[in-house]
Amino acid sequence: MKLSRRPTSGCPCSGQALALAIAFALESVAAPALASSPLDRLRYQEFPELEGKRVSRVLLFGNNHTRDVVLLREMRTEEGAPFVGENLWRDWERLVDLGIFAEVEVEAVPSEDEVLVVVSVYERPRWFVAPIVDYDIDGGDLTVGYRLRFRNFDGLNRRIRSKGQIGEKDRLSFSWESPWLGRHRQPLSLDLRLELPRPDLDELRTSSVGVATTRFLGDYKKVRKGVGAFGRLDILDRDGTHPEGPVHQLSPVIGLSYFRDKRNVRVDPTRGTLFSTGTALVSGWTTDEISYWRSTIDGRAFLRVWKGTVLAGRATTVLSTGEIPDYRRLGIGGGGSVRGQPTDVETGNNLARASLEWRFPILGQRRYLLRIPFVPQRISNFDLRIDGEIFVDAGTAWDDSVGFRSARVRTGAGVGLRVFVPVVELARFELAFDPSGSPSLYLREGNII
Numbered sequence: 001m002k003l004s005r006r007p008t009s010g011c012p013c014s015g016q017a018l019a020l021a022i023a024f025a026l027e028s029v030a031a032p033a034l035a036s037s038p039l040d041r042l043r044y045q046e047f048p049e050l051e052g053k054r055v056s057r058v059l060l061f062g063n064n065h066t067r068d069v070v071l072l073r074e075m076r077t078e079e080g081a082p083f084v085g086e087n088l089w090r091d092w093e094r095l096v097d098l099g100i101f102a103e104v105e106v107e108a109v110p111s112e113d114e115v116l117v118v119v120s121v122y123e124r125p126r127w128f129v130a131p132i133v134d135y136d137i138d139g140g141d142l143t144v145g146y147r148l149r150f151r152n153f154d155g156l157n158r159r160i161r162s163k164g165q166i167g168e169k170d171r172l173s174f175s176w177e178s179p180w181l182g183r184h185r186q187p188l189s190l191d192l193r194l195e196l197p198r199p200d201l202d203e204l205r206t207s208s209v210g211v212a213t214t215r216f217l218g219d220y221k222k223v224r225k226g227v228g229a230f231g232r233l234d235i236l237d238r239d240g241t242h243p244e245g246p247v248h249q250l251s252p253v254i255g256l257s258y259f260r261d262k263r264n265v266r267v268d269p270t271r272g273t274l275f276s277t278g279t280a281l282v283s284g285w286t287t288d289e290i291s292y293w294r295s296t297i298d299g300r301a302f303l304r305v306w307k308g309t310v311l312a313g314r315a316t317t318v319l320s321t322g323e324i325p326d327y328r329r330l331g332i333g334g335g336g337s338v339r340g341q342p343t344d345v346e347t348g349n350n351l352a353r354a355s356l357e358w359r360f361p362i363l364g365q366r367r368y369l370l371r372i373p374f375v376p377q378r379i380s381n382f383d384l385r386i387d388g389e390i391f392v393d394a395g396t397a398w399d400d401s402v403g404f405r406s407a408r409v410r411t412g413a414g415v416g417l418r419v420f421v422p423v424v425e426l427a428r429f430e431l432a433f434d435p436s437g438s439p440s441l442y443l444r445e446g447n448i449i
Helices: 015-029 068-072 085-097 401-405
Strands: 055-061 101-111 114-123 127-136 141-151 159-166 170-178 188-196 205-216 224-238 247-261 272-283 291-304 310-323 330-332 346-348 350-369 381-398 410-421 425-433 439-445
Touching: 055 068, 085 101, 085 114, 330 350, 330 381, 346 350, 350 410, 381 425, 410 439
Parallel strands: 055 114, 346 381
Antiparallel strands: 101 114, 127 141, 141 159, 159 170, 170 188, 188 205, 205 224, 224 247, 247 272, 272 291, 291 310, 310 350, 330 346, 350 381, 381 410, 410 425, 425 439
């Protein structure tokens, strides 16, 4: 446990207020091994007697590894500024949304004629490694590998991910992401993906290296909106034994995007909207077969309905124009698209897709203290929460205006579990059905909506 490293000289905090703050932090951090977490999106407390008074100090407890600046730069509540109760709860949401704390508590107490703000956190494990084992009963294919992740490894919430697998296709990936560049809230990410050649396969192999960044517009603490830019170099390769002929290409991709994010949190929103749009130019250095624009419009909305249940919806349209080879066509179907339908059941140069989910709580947030090798006991904790979902998806793909009029709409529906765990954040176990009743089972990370 530690206090903020900010200077304490001249702090007008009374001894009684400081003792109350410390007692509050001790009670929060020293929670039992199995306890209900305070991460309840519905909780909100007003501080009418403190509104408008000067914030004398912000105290931080429990961030043994995470640097103070990671918390303070997310908060609207600042030392020397007037206290606003609603801002403190928005700060709570933003700290929860960092994904690096198993518990977050905020409190405000009077200190003479001023306000003392207390933030108490309990850190999650910083790394995660797991094996990959996948066996296809129908094809008899075995895939093995690993998945490795570091979150907040340097105390500044930077992330490293790596994944390798050997099986039907041999792949290796590595990515690095920083949410800030110096003192600027400007995420930067680097990504490398390799698809290794196999002598017994003549399918298309795609490797890439890319960089992306986002520049926020205005005060991102109030409304997250900004412009993004990315660049990527794709390396495409296919042997001449393939029926459609060989492919050996270097294909640069550059693009711009705009987004406006009014969701209360990122991983598990219960209210707000997200709108994004972007366009990318894809070309070929070694061939004129590739030269096209691809634009995306995406909208999501979240509404808390009743007793913790949430209605979530999403609609996406992707439009392309130019010279597009067959292997660059878009597809719908599968666990990341229209669930219940086969992967790429419909393909085309353009697509439209929509999803609707009803989410409901099953198991509230729980925290378990586990001994993890090479990880200090104070952060060897594992928090878990499980929600259920009922979903329906629909989508179609087409090549041109003539094809749009005759495009077939594919649908799927099903049920699933949404499991919230550290580092991975969200894992989905879903059982989906097509209109004929044929089932498909998925294990995926992250949200579709």
